[in-house]
Amino acid sequence: ANSSGGVVDLDRDYYGAATTWTRSLRLPSGLPLTLTAGLEAHRLSEHRQGFVNAAGTSGDLRRNEQDSAGNVDTFAQVDTWLSPRWRAIAGLRTSQVRVNVNDRYVTPTNPDDSGSRTWRHTSPAVGLVWSATDQLNLYANMGRGFETPTLAEMAYGIDNRGPNYGLAAARSRQWEIGAKWRAAAHELDLAWFDTRSKDEIVPVATVNGRSVFQNVDNVRRRGLELAWRTRHGAWSPRVSYTYLDAYFGNAFTGAGNTAIAAGNRLPGTARHAAHLALDYAPAAHWQVGAAFNVSSAVFANDLNSEQAAGFAVVGLHAAYRVGSSDAGAARWQLWARLDNVFNRKYAGTLIVNDGTGRFFEPAAGRRLMVGVRTQFL
Numbered sequence: 001a002n003s004s005g006g007v008v009d010l011d012r013d014y015y016g017a018a019t020t021w022t023r024s025l026r027l028p029s030g031l032p033l034t035l036t037a038g039l040e041a042h043r044l045s046e047h048r049q050g051f052v053n054a055a056g057t058s059g060d061l062r063r064n065e066q067d068s069a070g071n072v073d074t075f076a077q078v079d080t081w082l083s084p085r086w087r088a089i090a091g092l093r094t095s096q097v098r099v100n101v102n103d104r105y106v107t108p109t110n111p112d113d114s115g116s117r118t119w120r121h122t123s124p125a126v127g128l129v130w131s132a133t134d135q136l137n138l139y140a141n142m143g144r145g146f147e148t149p150t151l152a153e154m155a156y157g158i159d160n161r162g163p164n165y166g167l168a169a170a171r172s173r174q175w176e177i178g179a180k181w182r183a184a185a186h187e188l189d190l191a192w193f194d195t196r197s198k199d200e201i202v203p204v205a206t207v208n209g210r211s212v213f214q215n216v217d218n219v220r221r222r223g224l225e226l227a228w229r230t231r232h233g234a235w236s237p238r239v240s241y242t243y244l245d246a247y248f249g250n251a252f253t254g255a256g257n258t259a260i261a262a263g264n265r266l267p268g269t270a271r272h273a274a275h276l277a278l279d280y281a282p283a284a285h286w287q288v289g290a291a292f293n294v295s296s297a298v299f300a301n302d303l304n305s306e307q308a309a310g311f312a313v314v315g316l317h318a319a320y321r322v323g324s325s326d327a328g329a330a331r332w333q334l335w336a337r338l339d340n341v342f343n344r345k346y347a348g349t350l351i352v353n354d355g356t357g358r359f360f361e362p363a364a365g366r367r368l369m370v371g372v373r374t375q376f377l
Contacts, residue, residue: 001110004210006050006051006052007052008371009048013046015042016046018041018270020037020242021038022034027081031084033081036076037077038075039072040074042071044070045067048065049065050062054304064105064305065101065104065113065340067092069099071268072095073095074094077262078090078232083143085131086129086131087130088282090125094120095146096119097120098116101116102114116174117154117174118207122172127139127142129312135182136183137181139180140178141176143175145171145197146169146321148169148170148173149171153167153201154213164311170215172332174194177189178191179191188227189225189226192222192357196219199215202302203252205355206351206354207354218249219246219247225243226239235278235279236281239276242274246265255355267302273295275291277289285322286319286320287320289316289317291314291316292297293315295312297309298310298347300353302362305357308347311347311363312344313363314341315339317337319333319334319335331373333372333374333375334370336370336371337367337368337370339366339369347361348363348364349361
């Protein structure tokens with residue numbers, strides 16, 4: 001009688017507006033300085049209903065809410081060259097987010113769950129770029145982040161009722177250092193990052209298909225990103241690699257009062273992921289290529305007792321362009337793509353911390369797609 005119902009009926013509207021002011025100036029040294037300020041406002045309104053699942057059809061009403069969420073953000077940024085080789089950027093954003101729930105389903109066994117919650121935060125960020133040479137930039141960024149729960153994350157509490165007003169907004173501190181190198185035919189990007197968050201919003205359980213979230217302190221994400229691309233005649237190879245060490249820095253209590261140890265990996269994250277691609281354009285109208293995606297194993301729950309195995313899949317693609325690039329002409333392209341060439345079986349997505357142990361959702365097998373694209377110049 002006081003459940004949320006087995007059938008969800010959701011109607012949602014979203015709208016917003018933003019304005020930005022920018023002015024470019026010259027310092028006494030003659031170097032450029034750019035000032036930017038702005039205001040953003042967004043609002044989301046949803047009508048959430050729940051019904052008894054009567055053998056696949058909607059039965060009696062069990063939930064009826066009119067929910068809303070809105071934010072007002074103001075921001076300012078200064079971007080200036082300190083010298084012909086040094087550039088500095090600094091910004092500040094203030095945010096206010098408010099959610100409201102108007103419960104329209106109140107019975108002797110289902111109390112009024114109406115309520116509201118407001119979060120406020122100011123997030124600063126600074127960055128510095130050094131143009132070591134005309135081809136090489138070195139940079140460093142630092143900042144603070146702020147992420148409020150969404151209405152979907154607040155929708156259900158641990159008892160499968162809702163809303164979960166106890167969720168706090170996540171706050172984070174992050175830094176990143178990196179390098180960008182550009183040559184005549186080569187591009188190389190390298191970045192090392194580290195993020196530490198407080199009150200991280202993580203799924204604690206999935207009960208009857210409904211995800212329940214909680215806050216966890218000291219969630220760490222640190223890693224390395226590397227990307228390289230080049231062009232040699234008709235050949236265009238690309239390589240990217242990500243190393244991500246994401247883990248819980250503190251012990252906490254998870255679903256079912258299970259003890260989650262400090263150091264457990266954040267579920268749903270792969271420690272290693274790589275993408276290799278090669279395109280070949282032997283003629284002006286033809287392009288063929290291949291892609292190779294690799295991922296290491298991914299844990300499916302906070303306890304790290306279940307995991308999806310790593311995988312490697314290959315894809316092929318081809319395209320043929322018809323038409324000229326003259327103004328007013330139409331350019332047509334016929335294309336085809338073959339994914340998962342060797343029909344590998346692996347988990348494409350995970351339902352993290354699913355209460356029934358059904359964590360894994362299979363990826364598509366071998367799949368062929370063909371299409372036509374047109375562009376009017």
